[in-house]
Amino acid sequence: MKRLIQTGLMFGNLIHVSSPALIDRYNRALEHLSGKQTGLGDFHVDISGFSPEIAQELGDPLYLNPNGVNRQFILLTPEQKNAPLLDAKFSTSRDILQQFIARNLAQLFALTATDAVAGELVNSVFSVETPARLFDIRQIRVEADTTRGTIAQADHLAGLVERFKTEEDGWFDDVLIAEMIETAKQTGDVSRNPVHLKHETFEQRNFWTAHFGGIYLFQGVDHPAMITSGPRPTEELPIKYVFDMSDRNRIAKFLDYNGLAEPVVKARGVDGAAILRQKMDFIVADTLSRKGLNLTGRSRSDLRRLARAHVGELPVEYDLLAAMVRWAETGGGWPRVSSDHPGYFYTLRAADTPDRDLVNMLLAELCPLDIRQLFICHKPLFYESYSTWPEPKKAYVAEFLASEYAVDKAGARAALFGHEPDMSGRTPEPPPKPGRRDDLIDRVGPWGAVRRR
Template identity: 70%
Template sequence: MRRLIEKGLMFGNLIHVAAPALVERYNRALMHLTGKATALTDFHVDISGYSPEVGDELGDHLYLNPNGVNRQFILLTTEQKRAPLLNVKFSSSRSILRQFIEENEAQLFALTATDAVAGELVNSVLHVASPRQLFDIRRIRVEADTTKGTLEKADKLAGLVERFKTEDDAWFDDVLIAEMIGIASETGDVTRNPVRLKHTEFEQRNVWTAHFGGLYLFPDLDHPAVIAAGGRPEADLPVPYVFDLGQRRQIAKFFELNALVEPVVRARGPQAAGILQQKMDFIVLDTACDAGLDLSDLDRLDMRRLARTHAARLPAEYHGLADLRRWALGEGGWPRISSDDPAYFYTLRAAPGPDRDVVNMALAELTPLDARQLFICHKELFYRTYAGWPEAKRAYVADFLAREYQVDKAGARAELYGSEPDMSGEPPREDDLIDRVGPWGAVRRR
């Protein structure tokens, strides 16, 4: 993993905490939330305030996420909104934290100027003993305050001010006036500068969770279902269909019926061909690794040579993508790739919409030979998979990602997966052949 860290592909964009004042605030918040403290004077934190170094020191990498269902957080700066979320248990957690910070940035900026903000993503479930309980986690409430209770005191002061304004003879209530003065010395004038956080409740709809070996929960669709990455749960679930990753035809039908996917390329041209070629290159790489070949200093010509030399070894995924690439270059007809074809899911990406990211996560799990998609869309799985690769493959993939993806993340994501999802609902779609008959003509839609 050291190679990934050195290239900024793991633990990248974490916030460095080294100033004694920030370390002291972090420890106050950590003690407030967990009853623990760190002796470290230099460490890094993610968007939630979790630190890999502190986790190592405490021997507990879930010290801010006990039971994995009510994630706690420590904010030292609003710049944490740019950091990743590590040890993810729900795919929605980072977006909720980021939206919370952005919606309350001015208030949080003021609060973190003098103290840490400690809080929790609260739901109605304290411990998940059964997969069925995951469906009870629908509304997430963000509870937060400084370690000195600034927000609680501000609310109390606002109530006292209201009493002072409305109660008879409040002007002569020395106890009330003294209490207001005492609290105001800590909170400031809440009548002119109200200290209040807004937008603290969020809906959790279709989501991935790491619990029970990995589950993709899609309860809020016209045709709801669950996709189980770690084997089908034995518990009865409140959705009509539960698929494991081996049920490719059923998963393809589910994606189609809910209009969750589209072809990764929708028009001919060199850009489309390039996207497909890179997917093919990763498949060649995997085949070459299995053959024990030297993969050092490979370029595109070397990849083409390897593909020719080992054509008989290349799996069906490669040949299906090659057919589509020939279409993209105008050298062949539009291929009919059915859900039984191993290349099928490699030719898809999530359709625009609020479920785009979780669908791309599922597609990454269904296309394990595409290391780039695995890294971009499902980092938790990428890191686990990377650890089991041969050294030559680890070196090539790390170098490729650092060279081709890391230098322009936004551009690469836009090229591969389109524009950012519209969280307000389904965006308008072009009325073209693909929209009318589905990606490969498998399902006709009116």
């Protein structure tokens, strides 16, 4: 992993904390949340305030995430909004923190000028002993305050001011006035400079969790399902369809029936053929690096020359993507392939839906040879996989990501996953009325006879 750290591909964009004042604020917040403190003179934090150095010092990788369920956070600066979230247990946590910071940016600038803001992503469960408990996580509420309770005191002062203005004898209530004065010493003038954070609630219906070996839970779609990276749960679950990664046909139908994926070469707003060619390069790199061939410094042209020299050794995924590229570039025949083909999911990307990132994460797991999508969309699995790769592949992957992705992350994401709106100006046609196919789906489900869990 040292190579990834040196190239900024691991622990990149963390916030360096070295100021004694910031360390003191961090310790007050950490004491407030967990009863612990750090003795380190400097450290790095992610968007939630989690520090890998402090985790090592305390011997507790979950020191800000008890039971891996209710993520706590410490904000020392609004700049943390651009940092990654390390060791995420739920796919939605970073997005929620980013939205919270963005929507309270002005207030957080003011509050973190003198204190740390400590808080928690609160849901209705405190632990997930079984997969069934995941269905109890429906909403996430963000709760936060400074270590001195500035927000709570400001809300209290606002209530006192309202009483002073509305109660008949408020002007003559010396006790009320005295309490207002003492509280205002802590909060300032809340009538001119209101101190308030929007503690919003976020729906969590479709998400990935690292618990139980990795689970994708889609509840807010037309045809709900749970997809597990490990063995299927044996307990009864409040969802009809449960798949594991070997159920490729049913996963493909799930994506199709819910309109969650589309062929890369037919997608608007991207160069589908170029994306597939790059996937082919990754497949070549995997094949040749496992033979011990050093690929450091090799260009795309070099890889394609090597592919021709070793064409008989390349897997079937390569052949399918080559056929797709021929269709896109030369008008060849459309390659018909079933969803149980090893290369099938390499030909897809997420459709333009609110669950785009989650679907791309699922596709990254189904396409482990596409190292770029794996790194962008599923970092926990990328780091786990990286540790098992042969040294030549590690060197190639680190060099490629550092030179071609990290230099323009936003541009690379737009080129891979961007969506253009329909420019036809036509009113979308209404969906067709249910017919025999839809009736069949209603009776037996969209993926055929799957045993209810």
